[in-house]
Amino acid sequence: MNNGENAVPLLAARDLAKTHGRTQALRGASAELRAGEILAVTGASGSGKSTLLHCLAGIVRPDAGSVTYGGERLDRLPEKRLSGLRRGDFGVVFQFGQLIPELTALDNVALPLMLAGSSRGDAQARAGEWLERFGVRGQAGLRPGEMSGGQAQRTSLARALVTGPKVVFADEPTGALDSLASEQVMTALVHTARDSGTAVLLVTHDAQVAAYADREVRLSDGAVVPTGVTA
Amino acid sequence: MMLMSTRHVLLGLLVSGPSHGYDLKRRHDERFPQARPLAYGQVYTTLQRLVRDGLAEVDGTDADGGPERTMYRSTTEGSHELARWAGEIAPPAPFVTNEIFAKVVVSILSGGDPEAYLKAQRAAHMKRMRELTAVKTAKGADLSTLLSADYALNHLDADLRWMTTTAARLTTLTAEVDTA
Amino acid sequence: MRAELRLALLLTRGSNRREWWRVVLTAIGAVMATGIGLVIMVLVPMTGHHDVGVGSGLLDEPGTRGGVIIALMLLLIPVFGFLGQCARIGAVHRDRRLAALRLAGATPAQVRRIAALETGPACLAGSSVTTVFSVLLLLRLWQRPAPWAWAGMAVVAVLVPVLGAAVSVLALRGVVASPLGRLRRVRPTAGPGRAFQVATGLLGLPAVLVAMTPLTGDPFEFGVVGFALGPLTVFALCLLVGASAVWLAGFSSRWLGRVLAARAQRPALLIAAERLYDDPWAASRTHGAVLLxxxxxxxxxGVRQTLLADLEASRRMGQLGMDMSYYTNGIELTAAAILVALAIVLTGLAVGTAESLATRRRGLATQHAAGVPHGVLARALLLETALPLACAVTVAGIGGMAIGVWYASLTTEHTVPDVPYAALLVPLAVYGACMLAAATALPLLRRSVRPAELRYA
Structure with missing residues (x-):
């Protein structure tokens, strides 16, 4: 899990600044994610957690600062490359909304594979295995609206992990769930990430969820709060 | 699980069948993995008190190839007492001793840095929560382990929430403490 | 009423650009509806021969005037469709807003009045502007217009905003009923409502009437009654065709969606097909108008080709009563009216596509953030329009062809019946135009998938 100080970070953000309209979401935030590590980004609402995740995942370009992934400047890559990266190397899980409401759970999970060129049959077969792994095989034929929140989120995890990404970005993945469903989703995420060596960037305001991570970065007013103790 | 109920917990373990002190300690630590492990001395004093109060009695000795051990078993009165205790509601924390709050106030009074203290305390809490979560999510962890880790996690989380809101209100608190 | 007015104003002022689009487009729709309505109202009371400066003589005689009235009434159908489409802009958002008003303690009547005040003024603006200009124009063309014309114009000028407000209130009946509104996305999977079914049934009546014509005699020959009945019958028949087209589009969408979703290999096709299957009626209204x-x-x-050939033959034989241009002008005017209808329908389609995008923009932004390429989302969007239309336009083309061939077979007086093959190009052209109209929403897709949309969780 902890690769120590010597390891080169897989993903690193340096002095990020980002303004949305009149609000400054990030002012000089830096963070790094090592390969296979689970990192929690915590902070109060509006502290810039989600914007930091968006910048690191290449969804949003920062106004200033740099994002480096595998030696490449993510903030300078063209949109097409970024899309490709998000499809292959990255997986994302949000509080809700990443599942297409009209597709069944199985097709939702199969979608990233089909986008990568797999045939529908192959994609569905692999999607089925992933649903099994997250304990929602029985819901394969249901649409997101017909599942419980926990089942939908586990389906989202399956969709994020089905392509074998190097990093999974999870933005309040348990935000809409009760504590038991939240525990099931987090346990499934942590186990799979550990088994496959996937790094996870976990944005949450919930300390119990953050405790699933190896390390914590705390944000306040768009910058990282220096902590006396390091894990 | 707390100290005050050790006698009832031991009595509960005895109800399932006669047992000696060492065995009781082992079973207790297994059943309540996140609780503080019982000391042998404590087990024997508690057993003696149970016998004194007529809730348990000596069942004989058992050598089993090793050193001789005194076996204990529960009495009928013990079973009644156990049933009464198990059904009785626990008082919902009537007097919380809040060491963290005391430290914050003292820190303000003595001109210290309550914010730095809260930050360090928070980090320590988070570290412990990560450890407990790791225990909980370890492959093959049984439900007892999970539930007792959960209990501790929820209490630490409550402390943590309190610390977060307190840290945000330190300025007002400082003004209040200083003028008082 | 003062409070409601103030609230409606506040809500409109604080609303986003989409709300302004709705207001502007609704006003434009009201301009068209009022304009057409006013012309009809001026023409209807005219009796006998008049010398009208416009319309190349078509408005001079009662017979051709009746034809023009029919054509204008038919033009109202796509205009209504367009207005319906405008009412749907921001509907989900508006539903939520009014439901919040109900939660805050507004009575159903208050919410209804606010809803009416949000649409009524837009229609009123459209109708007043048109009425003022029409009156000025009419006074230049016609020194002493008939009193009936004035009355009719007044009725139209008032009726358009009142109807607009009434329709917007009707559309919100679900929200008015419950303060929780329709929390889920509006999803009429069951198909059009009962009102629509009843309307289709009622429209069927004139069809039966026409079918009975050979037995009862020509209904167009009952003097005044016949005069009113004739255009109305044609109007109703066209509405019937439109309503049937809505059903056809809906059912074919569901069927196509199911068949394609099961077999799709490409992600874009899969998404489009599942969306169709899930909500086949979403686009059926616009598609109905396209089919009509x-x-x-x-x-x-088809008719035009046969007619022109026939006229040419008659002219060569010297049997034409009037100048050739008298007939051709009428035909070309009809063509122009159809083109206008097509333009309105295409605008409605573009508005509908844009609206469906705007409603789903958060979901689309999330998809894009999750790595679904822009191209796949764009293709899915186009396929959603292309798939059901392909089926329906084919059927509509065959229907239109049948009319053309039937007409050609009737007019064997001067020419040998000729299959009007040129008509086959029309469905293709309409289909192409529809795809272009749907494609106008693509720039909006690029805006919709901006990550800023992710921020409103």
Whole structure:
């Protein structure tokens, strides 16, 4: 899990600044994610957690600062490359909304594979295995609206992990769930990430969820709060 | 699980069948993995008190190839007492001793840095929560382990929430403490 | 009422650009509806021969005037469709807003009045502008217009905003009923409502009437009654065709969605097909209007070809009563009217596509953030329009062709019946135009998938 100080970070953000309209979401935030590590980004609402995740995942370009992934400047890559990266190397899980409401759970999970060129049959077969792994095989034929929140989120995890990404970005993945469903989703995420060596960037305001991570970065007013103790 | 109920917990373990002190300690630590492990001395004093109060009695000795051990078993009165205790509601924390709050106030009074203290305390809490979560999510962890880790996690989380809101209100608190 | 007015104003002022689009487009729709309505109202009370400066003599005689009235009434159909489409802009958002008002303690009547005040003024603006200009124009063309014309114009000028407000209130009946509104996305999977079914049934009546014509005699020959009945019958028949087209589009969408979703190999096709299957009625209204225009225009091109050939033959034989241009002008005017209808329908389609995008923009932004390429989302969007239309336009084209061939077979007086093959190009052209109209929403897709949309969780 902890690769120590010597390891080169897989993903690193340096002095990020980002303004949305009149609000400054990030002012000089830096963070790094090592390969296979689970990192929690915590902070109060509006502290810039989600914007930091968006910048690191290449969804949003920062106004200033740099994002480096595998030696490449993510903030300078063209949109097409970024899309490709998000499809292959990255997986994302949000509080809700990443599942297409009209597709069944199985097709939702199969979608990233089909986008990568797999045939529908192959994609569905692999999607089925992933649903099994997250304990929602029985819901394969249901649409997101017909599942419980926990089942939908586990389906989202399956969709994020089905392509074998190097990093999974999870933005309040348990935000809409009760504590038991939240525990099931987090346990499934942590186990799979550990088994496959996937790094996870976990944005949450919930300390119990953050405790699933190896390390914590705390944000306040768009910058990282220096902590006396390091894990 | 707390100290005050050790006698009832031991009595509960005895109800399932006669047992000696060492065995009781082992079973207790297994059943309540996140609780503080019982000391042998404590087990024997508690057993003696149970016998004194007529809730348990000596069942004989058992050598089993090793050193001789005194076996204990529960009495009928013990079973009644156990049933009464198990059904009785626990008082919902009537007097919380809040060491963290005391430290914050003292820190303000003595001109210290309550914010730095809260930050360090928070980090320590988070570290412990990560450890407990790791225990909980370890492959093959049984439900007892999970539930007792959960209990501790929820209490630490409550402390943590309190610390977060307190840290945000330190300025007002400082003004209040200083003028008082 | 003062409070409601103030609230409606506040809500409109604080609303986003989409709300302004709705207001502007609704006003434009009201301009068209009022304009057409006013012309009809001026023409209807005219009796006997008049010398009208416009319309190349078509408005001079009662017979041709009746034809023009029919054509204008038919033009109202796509205009209504367009207005319906405008009412749907921001509907989900508006539903939520009014439900919040109900939660805050507004009575159903208050919410209804606010809803009416949000649409009524837009229609009123459209109708007043048109009425003022029409009156000025009319006074230049016609020194002493008939009193009935004035009355009719007044009725139209008032009726358009009142109807607009009434329709917007009707559309919000679900929200008014419950303060929780329709929390889920509006999803009429069950198909059109009962009102629509009843309307289709009522429209069927004139069809039966026409079918009975050979037995009862020509209904167009009952003097005044016949005069009113004739255009109305044609109007109703066209509405019937449109309503049937809505059903056809809906059912074919569901069927196509199911068949394609099971077999799709490409992600874009899969998404489009599942969306169709899930909500086949979403686009059926616009598609219904497209089909109606396709039937009419395909039929017209066939009829026109036969008619012109026939006229040419008559002219050569010297049997024409009037100048050739008298007839051709009428035909070309009809063609122009059909083109206008097509333009309105296409605008409605573009508005509908844009609206469906705007409603889903958060979901689309999330998809894009999750790595679904822009191209796949764009193709899925186009396929959603292309798939059901392909089926329906084919059927409509065949229908229109049948009209053309039937007409050609009737007019064997001077010419050998000729299959009007040119008409076959019409469905293709309409289909192409529809795809272009749907494609106008693509720039909006690029805006919709901006990550800023992710921020409103």
């Amino acid at each position: 225009v396709t039937v009419v225009s395909t039929g017209f091109v």
